[in-house]
Amino acid sequence: MTDSLGYRRKYAVLVxxxxxxxQPEFDAMRPPGVTNHISRIRIPNIPLSDNADFQRLIDLIAxxxxxxxxxxxxCEPDHLVLGIxxxxxxxxxxxxxxxxSYLEQKTGLPVAMGSDACSLALDAYGARTIGVVTPYQPVxxxxxxxxxxxxxxxxxxxxxxxxxxxxxxxxxxxxxLAEAVEEVNGHDVDAVVQVGTNLAMASLAAKMELKxxxxxxxxxxxxYWQALRSAGINDKISGFGSLLERF
Numbered sequence: 116m117t118d119s120l121g122y123r124r125k126y127a128v129l130v131x132x133x134x135x136x137x138q139p140e141f142d143a144m145r146p147p148g149v150t151n152h153i154s155r156i157r158i159p160n161i162p163l164s165d166n167a168d169f170q171r172l173i174d175l176i177a178x179x180x181x182x183x184x185x186x187x188x189x190c191e192p193d194h195l196v197l198g199i200x201x202x203x204x205x206x207x208x209x210x211x212x213x214x215x216s217y218l219e220q221k222t223g224l225p226v227a228m229g230s231d232a233c234s235l236a237l238d239a240y241g242a243r244t245i246g247v248v249t250p251y252q253p254v255x256x257x258x259x260x261x262x263x264x265x266x267x268x269x270x271x272x273x274x275x276x277x278x279x280x281x282x283x284x285x286x287x288x289x290x291x292l293a294e295a296v297e298e299v300n301g302h303d304v305d306a307v308v309q310v311g312t313n314l315a316m317a318s319l320a321a322k323m324e325l326k327x328x329x330x331x332x333x334x335x336x337x338x339y340w341q342a343l344r345s346a347g348i349n350d351k352i353s354g355f356g357s358l359l360e361r362f
Contacts, residue, residue, distance in 0.1 A: 123148030127192035133281035137198035154187035197228035242306035246299025284313035
């Protein structure tokens with residue numbers, strides 16, 4: 116016997132407790148027979164006014180992460196999905212791989228996460244030169260650039276929105292996100308990537324792809340795509356960009 120609703124896959128999804136975008140976006144992408152089970156990493160909604168504040172946020176997430184993992188494991192999930200962005204890029208490619216390996220060993224489950232998913236998605240398109248949009252302070256942007264460049268991509272331009280708190284990330288409106296995408300685009304940019312899982316970008320990315328005529332990758336779409344495809348679930352899902360529709 117299998118789970119009556121999650122008979123194809125039960126995803127344990129980790130999100131910071133301040134995040135209000137991952138859960139609705141993942142649920143909107145969810146195909147029949149797949150269920151998402153949210154575990155919230157308890158962190159305060161601290162001010163993010165400078166690099167030191169942002170580093171503190173990363174430290175708070177790392178310190179509270181294991182408890183959230185332990186909590187969700189009791190539902191016996193099939194797969195761990197990190198609805199977190201900055202931590203997966205932090206300190207570059209080697210640190211990202213170390214984080215994934217640690218979580219795989221801790222849970223015994225396959226792991227889908229933002230840094231890995233973005234790289235796989237860019238490779239699917241054959242994109243090498245990218246523009247990037249983030250909600251981060253400069254130190255966050257520096258770590259994102261470091262990761263992508265260590266993976267062999269060229270970051271032509273990056274736009275950090277410097278959101279004032281973790282909760283405020285979800286308050287960035289589509290018009291501001293569209294403007295940021297346009298700002299980092301260019302004739303020599305193969306694809307635009309948005310990171311920061313609390314930016315509600317999945318539906319907008321699909322619209323911006325049509326406008327720009329190139330891939331626009333929303334990180335939540337990329338993470339869920341990786342989670343589905345790595346589980347052998349190949350349903351084509353419309354409304355969230357060409358990644359979930361084509362690959």
